[in-house]
Amino acid sequence: MRILDTPEQMHSVCAEIRRSGRRLGLVPTMGALHDGHLSLVRMARAQCEVVAASIFVNPLQFGPNEDFSKYPRTFESDCRKLESEKVDLLFAPAPASMYPRGAKTFVEVADISDRLDGRSRPGHFRGVATVVTKLFTIVQPDLAFFGQKDAAQVAVIQQLVRDLNLNVEIVVAPIVREADGLAMSSRNAYLSPQERKQAVILYRALNRVQTLADRGERNSDELIARGKEVIAEEPSVRLDYFEIVNPRTLEPVSDLRNCALVAVAAWVGGTRLIDNMLLSGAGEAAPGLGGKE
Ligand code: PAF
Numbered sequence: 001m002r003i004l005d006t007p008e009q010m011h012s013v014c015a016e017i018r019r020s021g022r023r024l025g026l027v028p029t030m031g032a033l034h035d036g037h038l039s040l041v042r043m044a045r046a047q048c049e050v051v052a053a054s055i056f057v058n059p060l061q062f063g064p065n066e067d068f069s070k071y072p073r074t075f076e077s078d079c080r081k082l083e084s085e086k087v088d089l090l091f092a093p094a095p096a097s098m099y100p101r102g103a104k105t106f107v108e109v110a111d112i113s114d115r116l117d118g119r120s121r122p123g124h125f126r127g128v129a130t131v132v133t134k135l136f137t138i139v140q141p142d143l144a145f146f147g148q149k150d151a152a153q154v155a156v157i158q159q160l161v162r163d164l165n166l167n168v169e170i171v172v173a174p175i176v177r178e179a180d181g182l183a184m185s186s187r188n189a190y191l192s193p194q195e196r197k198q199a200v201i202l203y204r205a206l207n208r209v210q211t212l213a214d215r216g217e218r219n220s221d222e223l224i225a226r227g228k229e230v231i232a233e234e235p236s237v238r239l240d241y242f243e244i245v246n247p248r249t250l251e252p253v254s255d256l257r258n259c260a261l262v263a264v265a266a267w268v269g270g271t272r273l274i275d276n277m278l279l280s281g282a283g284e285a286a287p288g289l290g291g292k293e
Contacts, residue, residue, distance in 0.1 A: 001083045003090045007138045010091045014139045022049040026141035031055040032072035032186035036176040040145040041085045052089040061127030107133045109156045115250035116152040125156045149175045151276045183275045190271040199268045202275040205230035209262045213279045218256045220244040240265035
């Protein structure tokens with residue numbers, strides 16, 4: 001695996017790959033890799049001749065009181081994992097090379113960026129959209145792979161790609177879960193053993209909603225109320241949001257005639273976790289899960 005640490009080097013190596021006509025896939029990450037990330041890499045490996053991953057803890061997407069400085073950084077073990085998945089290129093730039101002094105350009109996807117996590121984390125999606133646009137410009141991949149766990153991020157990136165006519169296919173991989181259902185996340189590493197047990201309540205709440213929807217309940221308010229009841233069974237878990245939205249626009253939907261996304265964010269101790277499920281309405285297949293934009 002070749003490791004490149006400046007945008008210029010990465011750009012020129014990727015340009016050479018494109019000139020050779022090989023299909024190039026990009027898996028953008030912030031490191032602290034787990035099986036969820038590796039499922040993206042495997043998907044990229046299956047669909048592309050050359051696989052690039054990036055590891056960059058993007059300061060721009062963290063708010064002033066968020067966990068940028070304590071975000072887990074496990075570069076050596078990440079490299080071993082990527083090598084064992086036969087990743088060809090790793091782009092691991094320093095913040096100063098991605099955001100040189102004097103940089104003044106940001107990418108903002110209006111409206112969607114203020115919904116779900118964007119409402120709780122102002123500026124977060126501006127940071128994501130800016131760094132993803134930069135990564136796409138540097139690498140110019142044919143395909144880029146993202147996890148369904150960050151459903152709001154997926155909606156923002158898909159809108160960005162449409163609006164800016166970016167020539168990249170976005171592939172969305174299903175959520176990878178622990179044996180008890182907890183969605184894999186780099187932030188799970190922050191949980192104490194007791195919090196780790198409590199955290200599974202997010203999955204149980206989503207499951208309850210899914211079961212009720214499968215039995216024919218179509219009213220979102222009713223489903224949200226039932227989901228919140230499950231979260232309340234774990235009094236030390238503090239809910240941020242529990243919503244049922246259109247997966248493309250993230251706008252609330254009042255009933256489930258069409259495909260909908262049920263999404264939750266909650267604080268378990270000092271750790272904010274997110275999770276979601278796609279509910280398919282009558283006669284509609286859920287987009288996103290393993291789907292392509
Ligand atoms: O999902 C992530 O890990 C990050 O938000 C991303 C897409 C790598 C941008 O920093």
